[in-house]
Amino acid sequence: MNITRIIFLTIHLGLGVLSEYIVKDIAKECPCDPVYCRTHKYYYNREVVVVAEGKSDQSAWHWHDITMVITTEEVGKEEAKKLMCTAHQNHANFAFIREVPTITNTSDPVLLDWLEETVKKEKELYADYVALDLLKLLGQCKADSSHVQEVLALLKFMVEKFTSPSAELVCIVPYKPPCYDGDCSLTQYMAEHCAAFITSPESFITCDTNPKCIAKATMPMTSLVFGVEEFIDHGITPDKLLIGIPWHGYDYTCVNYTTDVKTGGKNQMTCYFDERNNTESCNTSLREKMSLAEIKNSYPDQYKNAKSHHYHPIYRSDYINVKKGEQQHQIWYEGHDSLLDKYMYVRSMNLRGMVIWTADDLSTKSTDDAAEWNWILHNLFSTGDIEHHSLDMAGTIAGISVGCFVLGTLLGFAFGCAVMRRRMQRKGLRLPFHRDEEETDFHDDDNTL
């Protein structure tokens, strides 16, 4: 027996004994097979992340394609542990969200408690990542450069405290990099210390992006494209960007509305949800959040039939106009067309992936939600078991779609795209996902093109 072999065996035995101890210790705390109660970091080039609120039956989710689960702060510890087990069992990473307090005094006991709690939670939940929600801390519209220095000091302090050997930090940020008075040093610092950036779907409508208090898309495509460009320009590589996509919408009550506004060659109803008072920003609590399941149940016909809802050609988002009694409402959401557009954009830009925000928004009611899940799975994001033919097709369509989008934005017409689509239809090519028969392909309502 040679010496290398002996050393090898000794190490092997040593590790075996050690891991047995670890496993016994874990078994006390672990609600499932202890093999899943360890950090299991998996690496994927292309991710489909889901945010979980712990409100629905996760067995209905399409686990095969989920690469990471992130629980919100509302999810209790036991529920979170179960989700961690399910995630690890399905070769997905597990993370939890922690909203960073807006305290910049690094000796404030509230901040220190928060940090301690976060580190403890990371260990107890065997988290692969901790998702720091920085939105409140960063998202001040009128912040100046002294704010940058405070936040930077706080981030440095936190990063030093998070010296976990297993978990990494992912940062939940606004749709565009946080810069104040041209000072972007925060973004540079985060680029070094965040394993990935998740753009929040709630970050598009802020104090400075809606001067007239108009009901609009939760996630306008134009802003998405602009934000991604900004991140790239500030040195964030595409493989670090995860785009949060809302599976919910908002019901706006119109205090006033007009129907004669032309956007993209069509009349659109403009719904004002708040009186504009120059000193104040719009009151966004005047709108009501609705999950996709709720929209689907309340307005089944409008939701399903492409001719009964509207599609905003610039924001690339769906909306419906409804009257409740005498009151005019406008409901904006990401439906069939707009979700597909966003998925294809993320895919075609070779970004790291997308974050479904939240997976519970479909499953809260016992609706037939297979179609929506299939949209993410339509081979655009699959991590395995794909036919090469359909993958190529998905890529081609994604390219065409984005090409059309850019062209449409720049030139304000979609002639080339219509021709392309028609040609595809003639050839019998279909989008690689299930689609109801009564629906038109995209929204080429104008057949004279």
Ligand SMILES: *[C@@H]1O[C@H](CO)[C@@H](O)[C@H](O)[C@H]1NC(C)=O
């Ligand atoms: C920061 O917090 C500590 C502890 O509460 C307090 O003693 C100190 O005065 C605070 N510093 C500032 C600048 O507010």
Ligand SMILES: *[C@@H]1O[C@H](CO)[C@@H](O)[C@H](O)[C@H]1NC(C)=O
């Ligand atoms: C509604 O909007 C129209 C057009 O902007 C404006 O002329 C009118 O005064 C508004 N009405 C109310 C009640 O704000």
Ligand SMILES: *[C@@H]1O[C@H](CO)[C@@H](O)[C@H](O)[C@H]1NC(C)=O
């Ligand atoms: C605008 O805000 C001021 C001060 O808050 C208030 O007095 C005024 O009534 C507001 N105007 C409108 C049109 O809401």
Ligand SMILES: *[C@@H]1O[C@H](CO)[C@@H](O)[C@H](O)[C@H]1NC(C)=O
């Ligand atoms: C915003 O709207 C909500 C709901 O109507 C109301 O309770 C709240 O006072 C409003 N906030 C402001 C700042 O006007």
